[in-house]
Amino acid sequence: MQICRSTQDMRAWREGAARVALVPTMGALHKGHLALVSRARAWLDLQGGGQVVTSIFVNPTQFGPNEDLDKYPRDEAGDLALLEQAGCDAVFLPTVDGIYRPGAQTHVEVAALGRMLMGRLRPGHFRGVATVVTKLFNIVQPQAAAFGEKDYQQLTLIRQMVADLDIPVQILPVATVREADGLAMSSRNQRLTPPDRAAATVLNLALDQAVQMVAQGASLSTLRRQIRKTLQAQPRAQVRSIDTRDADDLSRVQTLVRPVVILLAVRFGDVLLIDQRVAHP
Numbered sequence: 001m002q003i004c005r006s007t008q009d010m011r012a013w014r015e016g017a018a019r020v021a022l023v024p025t026m027g028a029l030h031k032g033h034l035a036l037v038s039r040a041r042a043w044l045d046l047q048g049g050g051q052v053v054t055s056i057f058v059n060p061t062q063f064g065p066n067e068d069l070d071k072y073p074r075d076e077a078g079d080l081a082l083l084e085q086a087g088c089d090a091v092f093l094p095t096v097d098g099i100y101r102p103g104a105q106t107h108v109e110v111a112a113l114g115r116m117l118m119g120r121l122r123p124g125h126f127r128g129v130a131t132v133v134t135k136l137f138n139i140v141q142p143q144a145a146a147f148g149e150k151d152y153q154q155l156t157l158i159r160q161m162v163a164d165l166d167i168p169v170q171i172l173p174v175a176t177v178r179e180a181d182g183l184a185m186s187s188r189n190q191r192l193t194p195p196d197r198a199a200a201t202v203l204n205l206a207l208d209q210a211v212q213m214v215a216q217g218a219s220l221s222t223l224r225r226q227i228r229k230t231l232q233a234q235p236r237a238q239v240r241s242i243d244t245r246d247a248d249d250l251s252r253v254q255t256l257v258r259p260v261v262i263l264l265a266v267r268f269g270d271v272l273l274i275d276q277r278v279a280h281p
Helices: 007-014 031-047 076-086 111-115 125-140 152-164 187-191 194-199 202-215 220-232
Strands: 002-004 020-025 051-056 090-092 144-148 170-174 237-246 260-268 271-279
Touching: 002 007, 007 090, 007 125, 020 031, 020 125, 031 051, 031 076, 031 144, 031 170, 051 076, 051 125, 076 090, 090 125, 111 125, 111 152, 125 152, 144 152, 152 170, 152 260, 187 271, 194 260, 202 220, 202 260, 202 271, 220 237, 220 260
Parallel strands: 002 090, 020 051, 020 144, 051 090, 144 170
Antiparallel strands: 237 260, 260 271
8 A cells, every 4th residue: 555645746656547536534534434445346356456645634725723633543554554454555644734735825726615504603613624625635636536425515515516517527425424323433533531422312313313214204393392302301412503404506495395315413511423314205
């Protein structure tokens, strides 16, 4: 497994690879990330072969001034061991200065999608995401890239960005990977206290109930009331947002007649968790 710590090293390695699938991450890897690696490998196999590159970069531009950049978990040695075991071909480990050169003035922003929902709660977050993903695409030049559905707004935004900018990268969505008790796997779970970790399973409970209600024909207002009631019944859950949007483009919905995505953002202690589920009427 090749380790590249600079843009120059990554591009030199890329010259010898005919077909590449990229898995962008911020490290602190878990089974959810490894599912992305597996999806990238499966896509390459269908194309006749190629090599998987995983990037590990804790991107400072997607964190706000009062967010958890400094506390974000980092485990380079553990991450590299997992990736080698998973059969990853190369890892891109750039520094902040290597990605953002001094005096840089350019950023990428997906206007509407980047300012709604989590973009409203975390101003500037998706501008940082769109910019760093564009830079990774330019450096690695993959034919495909895998992203998890847990960050559903991020996945939707990147699809829009790729279409708008005619970036020749196929986006590979990967279903959310969950713990045995239903909690969506996330690097931030490591920061939960034991009581908050136990309480966080209420996210999956609320989403399970919501999917059943949509299938049974519940109204949108009834659905939202029940989701909030379930979450607020857990005293450790601090609800930040509950949204029900069109599953294709995240536009607002007034009735439940098409597939919708239910998006939750809930804080446990000082850790903000997100989760989602697509529901079909």
